[in-house]
Amino acid sequence: MTITAPLAAAAPDSDPGRGRRLSVGPSLGLLPFLVFIGIFLVIPTVTVIVGAFQSEAGGFSLEKVRALGEETPLRALRESLVLSFTSALVGAVLGALLAYLVVTAPPTSILRRAVTSICGVLAQFGGVTLAFAWIATLGFSGLLTDLMADTFGTDPNGSSWLYELPGLILVYSYFQIPLMVIVFLPALEGLRPQWREAAVNLGATTRQYWLQVAFPLLRPAFLGSALLLFANAFAAYATAAALVSQGAPITPLLIRSALTSEIVLGQANFGFALALEMIVVVAIVMGLYAWLLRRTSRWLG
Amino acid sequence: MxxxxxxxxxxxxxxxxxxxxxxxxxxxxxxxxxxxxxxxxxxxxxxxxxxxxxxxxxxxxxxxxxxxxxxxxxxxxxxxxxxxxxxxxxxxxxxxxxxxxxxxxxxxxxxxxxxxxxxxxxxxxxxxxxxxxxxxxxxxxxxxxxxxxxxxxxxxxxxxxxxxxxxxxxxxxxxxxxxxxxxxxxxxxxxxxxxxxxxxxxxxxxxxxxxxxxxxxxxxxxxxxxxxxxxxxxxxxxxxSPATRFVGEFVGLSNRIPAQVDGETAVVLDARLPVLPGSAAGAGLALVRPESVSVEPDEHGHATVVSVAFLGPVSRATLTLDDGTLVMAQLASAAAGGLVVGGRVRLRITPSPVLVVGA
Amino acid sequence: MIGAWVWRVSRWLLLLAFAAFFLLPLVALLDFSTTIPRTGERTGAAWQSLLEDPQMTQAIKTSLLLALFTVIGMVVLLVPTMIWVKLRVPRASRLVEFLCLLPLTIPALVVVVGIKNVYAWVTYLIGDSALTLTFIYVVLVLPYAYRSIDAALSSIDAGTLSEAARSLGAGWFTVITRVITPNIWPGVLGGAFISVALVLGEYTVSSLLNYETLPVVIVLLSKSDAPQSMAASLASILFAAALLVVLSFLDRRRRTTVRK
Missing domain, CATH: 3.40.50.300 (P-loop containing nucleotide triphosphate hydrolases)
Incomplete structure (x- = not known):
């Protein structure tokens, strides 16, 4: 009865019976949303999880999950982790630096608006077009390729490393840095001037303020943002797919192979296991992210 | 030290x-x-x-x-x-x-x-x-x-x-x-x-x-x-004793009542009060605190009661002089009982020094 | 004093370095798309073909229609649900938030892997068309649209507004469509803009389900006509940029009107 009381109060002069009916009625309004999410998000996810533990015959089996430990998927996972870690690190450090350069400009300045808009495009639009932008820069007859070939006599056919892990790290940084700016800027903006002034008043030098106040305050937000970048890179597909058309050096591209050729490692539906692996990694990282975010929002909110 | x-x-x-x-x-x-x-x-x-x-x-x-x-x-x-x-x-x-x-x-x-x-x-x-x-x-x-x-x-x-x-x-x-x-x-x-x-x-x-x-x-x-x-x-x-008009008006409430300064004193509502240093000469406005104004019902008074607000131990009466000037008076709530909205009253001002400012 | 000067100079140098890093690839796109391979002459042919090549125009049309349908689907699904939760079922708000942000944890790639059975039914029921991607896209844009609308919804007192409307005789439908929605319009619009940008750039789902959206065609063409796909890439980046710049102005107007 205590639970229905607020609802009964919302409907004036209702008898108790009506109050009880109301507590179920409004929930029905959520049905379309829940059904839609159920069909297009939950069912596919459950399909992946169940499929990963199913044998070809349909019974329970650890065969596919165990196959994740074989050399090809393991190497792809390792490369994926290296790529995600490196691009998250580069993105977090440089992105935080850029965010600081921006936050020291007044909020209405053109610089600030331009940088946040550009970062919004590069971080969220992403994918294929960014890959092509770098191919046009460093690929065959690219702008920088030609320029460097003319000046330094480097290989005029372009940089083959662009299509391998170092290239992926470079191109990923191109959307990781802007993403960092977007997610880290609010934390920097939350740094109150009073804290600096209070520290200075109590005798802190600029260096002491940064080491003892600003860095400890920003640390959780920085780590949280870096984790978000990591998950973003790990789940990214389009850029790598556009850049690397053959072979599968990283997990997302191995999933592509599993989907398009149906049989990888002699296993039909191995894609389910790989997708499960991806869910697990991203879920762990996002869980940590949410935990850190809760902590900073208390400080910098 | x-x-x-x-x-x-x-x-x-x-x-x-x-x-x-x-x-x-x-x-x-x-x-x-x-x-x-x-x-x-x-x-x-x-x-x-x-x-x-x-x-x-x-x-x-x-x-x-x-x-x-x-x-x-x-x-x-x-x-x-x-x-x-x-x-x-x-x-x-x-x-x-x-x-x-x-x-x-x-x-x-x-x-x-x-x-x-x-x-x-x-x-x-x-x-x-x-x-x-x-x-x-x-x-x-x-x-x-x-x-x-x-x-x-x-x-x-x-x-x-x-x-x-x-x-x-x-x-x-x-x-x-x-x-x-x-x-x-x-x-x-x-x-x-x-x-x-x-x-x-x-x-x-x-x-x-x-x-x-x-x-x-x-x-x-x-x-x-x-x-x-x-x-x-x-x-x-x-x-x-506010030294300037700004201080008098910013600190506490003040009535502005027409006054005529004559040397060291000023005439405010028939009363002759000493003026504070810094006051204007000739005709001006005297800054008078509401608690310095006392009110008593009087058929032949020169002001009318507009409203009376009860504030607990004290009440605040708003009055109009016959020349249209609004005046606030603060008085003990017990004394305010005798005031009727629309009734005629006589005002008295406590004889403490006042600041007179230019009109 | 000298410290301040050093800081000013190094700040601008760093900003210039960032600008170079971010603008260089875009300039390279422009350069590549306006150059004839081998000879190095300038030409606008690649850009012209964006409007003439039937495969390209068809892809642009598909992507724009998808963006439109996704926005409609997002608004129809999300706006009434969020308002309803706020007004009538507040205890479900954590659940709805969780579900809306879930696509951040379940990558599009995973959804594609698991969606085969669902799509068999979709194509069976409403036919095989690229526009069926709308369903998945609505899911993909959910986190971004949710945040935008949620921010707008928490900035108004929806409860009081709806009580006022209902005391004046409005039904729930009227409350949602005529009272609350107009007040959270900037948030809905913001969500719509981001959705459009996301859909126009989406490659993962469409390529793996074999539908020819703009990004898919850009990749296909890169094998045969690289300058054209470079031109299309730059054009779509600029289009998305224009959308988000408009959004940032809308956002600024909203903030200034709120502050007053």
């Missing part, structure tokens, strides 16, 4: 004699705005001075320049005879309490208070001891291990006060420390600040726009108006 300020209390061992503060000819402009226009301000050792004024009058600028958080364009500052004019903020030894949200959110209450001591290289044991003492002083000894977000606004400001005092500052600065709190806490904390300040005896500059607050806690109140100090005086004197 005298320590009489704190003798009446059971003062802790932290009593410092207090230092004199001298601010001379301070100027500061922002673009075309004169935030400070040649401000001179002197604080006696151990004294609490409150700067009072509307927003934009320059009071906060004055405080921040004294703290070193802002630069003056011209003028000098010295504390205890030491010239601080070009000393950076972190070398000035000023304890400051901000409007709100100035506690470091990543540190516990105890670590916040110990922060300045740590910067001064005091030992860990020493810091904890001193910080604990300061928290006891502001009545938060039990909250040492908490974080800022676990405290109420009033408690946060107490911690900020303890933090500012922990470093035994040369001067204590308070920048509208109560403005973000609700009314009840505000009154309570303001008395608390006054008690702690007289306990430790630190010279204090307090900035506020709330006149009641200023009159309640200050040794002297300085009223600021467009970058200058209009008057600085003990609260009672400021209230009874």
């Amino acid at each position: 005298s320590v009489t300020q704190s003798s009446s209390h059971s003062a802790p061992s932290t009593v410092s004699p207090g230092l004199a503060v001298e601010m001379t000819a301070l100027r500061r402009t922002y673009g075309t705005v004169n935030a400070l226009d040649g401000l001179d301000l002197h604080l006696d050792p151990g004294e609490m001075v409150v700067l009072l004024g509307p927003s934009g009058c320059g009071k906060t600028t004055a405080l921040r320049i004294l703290a070193g958080l802002e630069r003056q364009d011209a003028g000098t500052i010295s504390v205890g005879g030491r010239d601080l004019t070009h000393v950076p903020a972190n070398k000035r030894d000023m304890g400051m309490v901000f409007q709100a949200y100035s506690l470091f959110p990543h540190l516990t209450v105890l670590d916040n208070v110990a922060f300045g001591l740590k910067l001064r290289g005091r030992s860990r044991k020493d810091r904890r001891q001193r910080a604990g003492d300061m928290l006891d002083l502001v009545g938060l000894g039990e909250q040492k291990a908490r974080y800022a977000h676990q405290l109420s606004g009033g408690q946060q400001q107490r911690v900020a006060l303890a933090r500012a005092l922990a470093i035994e500052p040369a001067v204590l600065l308070l920048d509208e420390p109560l403005s973000a709190l609700d009314a009840k806490v505000r009154v309570q904390l303001r008395d608390e600040i006054r008690r702690v300040q007289s306990d430790v005896g630190t010279t204090t500059l307090f900035v506020t726009h709330d006149q009641e607050e200023a009159l309640a806690i200050a040794d002297r109140v300085g009223v600021m108006n467009s970058g200058r100090l209009d008057q600085i005086a003990p609260p009672a004197e400021l209230y009874s």
Whole structure:
């Protein structure tokens, strides 16, 4: 009865019976949303999880999950982790630096608006077009390729490393840095001037303020943002797919192979296991992210 | 130097004699705005001075320049005879309490208070001891291990006060420390600040726009108006003898009643009153407090009752003179019972000196 | 004083370095798309073909239609649900938030892997068309749209507004469509803009389900006509940029009107 009381109060002069009916009625309004999410998000996810533990015959089996430990998927996972870690690190450090350069400009300045808009495009639009932008820069007859070939006599056919892990790290940084700016800027903006002034008043030098106040305050937000970048890179597909058309050096591209050729490692539906692996990694990282975010929002909110 | 300020209390061992503060000819402009226009301000050792004024009058600028958080364009500052004019903020030894949200959110209450001591290289044991003492002083000894977000606004400001005092500052600065709190806490904390300040005896500059607050806690109140100090005086004197029209109108409520000045006296509503220095000559308006106006029903009076508002122990009557001037009178609620809206009344004015300003 | 000067100079140098890093690839796109391979002469042919090549125009049309349908689907699904939760079922708000942010944890790639059975039904029921991607896209844009609308919804007092409307005789439908929605319009618009940008750039789902959206065709063409796919890349980046710049102005107007 205590639970229905607020609802009964919302409907004036209702008898108790009506109050009880109301507590179920409004929930029905959520049905379309829940059904839609159920069909297009939950069912596919459950399909992946169940499929990963199913044998070809349909019974329970650890065969596919165990196959994740074989050399090809393991190497792809390792490369994926290296790529995600490196691009998250580069993105977090440089992105935080850029965010600081921006936050020291007044909020209405053109610089600030331009940088946040550009970062919004590069971080969220992403994918294929960014890959092509770098191919046009460093690929065959690219702008920088030609320029460097003319000046330094480097290989005029372009940089083959662009299509391998170092290239992926470079191109990923191109959307990781802007993403960092977007997610880290609010934390920097939350740094109150009073804290600096209070520290200075109590005798802190600029260096002491940064080491003892600003860095400890920003640390959780920085780590949280870096984790978000990591998950973003790990789940990214389009850029790598556009850049690397053959072979599968990283997990997302191995999933592509599993989907398009149906049989990888002699296993039909191995894609389910790989997708499960991806869910697990991203879920762990996002869980940590949410935990850190809760902590900073208390400080910098 | 005298320590009489704190003798009446059971003062802790932290009593410092207090230092004199001298601010001379301070100027500061922002673009075309004169935030400070040649401000001179002197604080006696151990004294609490409150700067009072509307927003934009320059009071906060004055405080921040004294703290070193802002630069003056011209003028000098010295504390205890030491010239601080070009000393950076972190070398000035000023304890400051901000409007709100100035506690470091990543540190516990105890670590916040110990922060300045740590910067001064005091030992860990020493810091904890001193910080604990300061928290006891502001009545938060039990909250040492908490974080800022676990405290109420009033408690946060107490911690900020303890933090500012922990470093035994040369001067204590308070920048509208109560403005973000609700009314009840505000009154309570303001008395608390006054008690702690007289306990430790630190010279204090307090900035506020709330006149009641200023009159309640200050040794002297300085009223600021467009970058200058209009008057600085003990609260009672400021209230009874305003030096300028601005002070008279900003501090407390004032009626403006037509008056005729004649030498040292003025005629206001048939009464002859002494005038304060700085009054205008000839015809003008006398600034008269509502409590200086008494009212009695009289068929042949020269005013009419417009309304009577009951405020508890006192009531406030609004009246019109026959020339149309509105006058407010404050009287005991018992006396207000005899007033009828629309009734004729006679006004009398207490024969204390008044300020007469140009019409 | 010298410290401040050093900081100013190094700040601008760093900003210039960032600008170079971010603008260089875009300039390279422009250069590549306006150059004839081998000879190095300038030409606008690649850009012209964006409007003439039937495969390209068809792809642009598909992507724009998808963006439109996704926005409609997002608004129809999300706006009434969020308002309803706020007004009538507040205890479900954590659940709805969790579900809306779930696509951040379940990557599009995973959804594609598991969606085969669902799509068999979709194509069976409403036919095989690229526009069926709308369903998945609505899910993909959910987190971004949710945040935008949620921010707008928390900035107004929806409860009081709806009580006022209902006391004046409005039904729930009227409350949602005529009272609350107009007040959270900037948030809905913001969500719509981001959705459009996301859909126009989406490659993962469409390529793996073999539908020819703009990004898919850009990749296909890169094998045969690289300058054209470079031109299309740059054009779509600029289009998305224009959308988000408009959004930032809308956002600024909203903030200034709120502050007053």
